[in-house]
Amino acid sequence: MQIASIYDPIQQDLQKVGENLRSLSKTDLIPADDLLAHALGGMGKGVRPALTLLSGKFYHYDLDLLLPMATAVELLHIATLVHDDTIDGAALRRSKPTVSSIWGKETALIVGDYLFATSADLVSTTESVLAMRLFARTLMVISAGELQQNFSAYRPGLTRPEYYRRIQHKTASLFAMACETGALLSQAPASACQAMRDYGNHLGMGFQIVDDILDFIGDRSELGKPVGNDLIQGTVTLPAIIFGEMYPGNDYVKHALESKGNPDKVKRAVEAIAASAAIKKAYDLALDECRQARESLSGMPPNPCRQPLETLTEYVVDRNR
Template identity: 30%
Template sequence: MDNRGPASMKASLQPLMDLVKKDLDQTNEIILDRMHSDVALIPTLARHLIAAGGKRLRPVLTLGAAKLCGYHGDRAQKLAACVEFIHTATLLHDDVVDESDLRRGNETANVLWGNQASVLVGDFLFSRSFQLMVEDGSLEVLRILSTASAVIAEGEVLQLMNVGDINISEESYLDVITSKTAALFAAACEVGAVVAERPAAEARALSGYGNNLGIAFQLIDDALDYSAEQKALGKTIGDDFREGKVTLPVLIAYKNGTAEERQFWKRVIEDNQQEGDLEAALEIIQAHDALEGTFKLAREYGAAAKADLDIFPDGPEKSALVSAIDFAIERAF
């Protein structure tokens, strides 16, 4: 069965990366400068995570949104660094909460330096992000990014409350990913309109674009945790399963499962896991097309993100932001 969406298999983030390359270079310089501290462990630990890779998607969205709105100043670069610090701080805290050992194939900071150091350096990066907000001087920027920071924390707590509960609703699951992932995507995009002093309607449109893109992005991430494609690429699968997190593929498989399968899910999520359970979970998920169901919902959010951009004129900036949607979804295939 071909699960590909309407976008090409060659969907890429490269058009957006090319569009903001110069600004992103400046943002990276700001990141390196602002994570410096006389307390040597702070830049060492922060550099470990920031240098580990990733596509800097959230700051790239800030820079791309600003360009879409015709902004040519230097405020966007600082705010893009601010967004990356918020994101990095949440990763440090998440790895402690989830007791994670690996991130992007590398040992996590909490494994190398311990939980206490990871939490405290995460706090440092949050503080740096607020310093950058204050330096920008816009109360609207401060409102957007500080609100997003609070919402992310709420989402993480809600997810923690849901761990081990197979009976959570799809609505509750979507509330979690909207808060813990999409909120920062939305804020990252919205501030691009604010620094360009664009009308409120454009700021709302970019916030909506970021929100819908963020949900689609997280849906694909949650599907990939059970994907054979991930395994074939040598990437770890089943992390969410082992942590007892109930994501959409599990919800779909549980809802459509037999009585025996539902009993299986209750045991592995709420009680205990045994050797071979992950393989059994993968078979059940495949039997009920739970990954395809997750991909389908991601495509719907992707289409909504594209519709959010209708307010803007066609051009290379808009096209690059559309390509980011296709990339977020098509990376699953």
């Protein structure tokens, strides 16, 4: 399945998001074009801004509002990645060196702050108080999710509800906001805004579960980071939780965590989990989130943009599968 066909209705506008991002690296405020250009250059697939644009297609598609909003959504995502990588001491992101690995953690911290502020400034150009509030609350929730992850690092015994809560905060909240603001800024009625929020939330849950699965079974070059990176960082995810439920006597995950990411112990845990039925069970849960995402669309008008959003729920699970 190609992402290009899903993006078809908004492909040109998504390119403008990329151009917008790159143009933000030119500023009198910061004497470091190269640094900002590096941070802003790699949009990846742009799923989040695509969601804002696609969600804006059901009612009054106003690019003057949707373009800054979509750009702000991706920028908020980039800012959280810059801070994430600073916390994790990550060397690579999307196969490129991270800001913190090139310019140092102190600089990366400030650059992240600057990008957060820039994204808030972009949202303010929509002049929508509600969009601004959703934006601020989403950043609160994302930070809370980060903090939960930070506090539970290297601790075995994470439960499914704790995991669901964390990925809702860390990932799904931004997907939900991306969709809801797209609807909101295209004058969708309140019920449609809620439907798109639900869609984004479930899609984000499915997306993150698959991301967490790929950390066990993915290809290093495609992931752009080492396999088993989550366990190395002490982050327990759904496949490990299910594996623990299936084999309560097995200590591989516990040992990997206790060793604080010892490569041999992580490798043993990753291989055991990857070869187990925990992967299939985790996929089933991701599929269920994507089914719920599709159901959320049922209340939306049956216009040509519903199909790409439905297809996206399949793409999210099938990528790299």
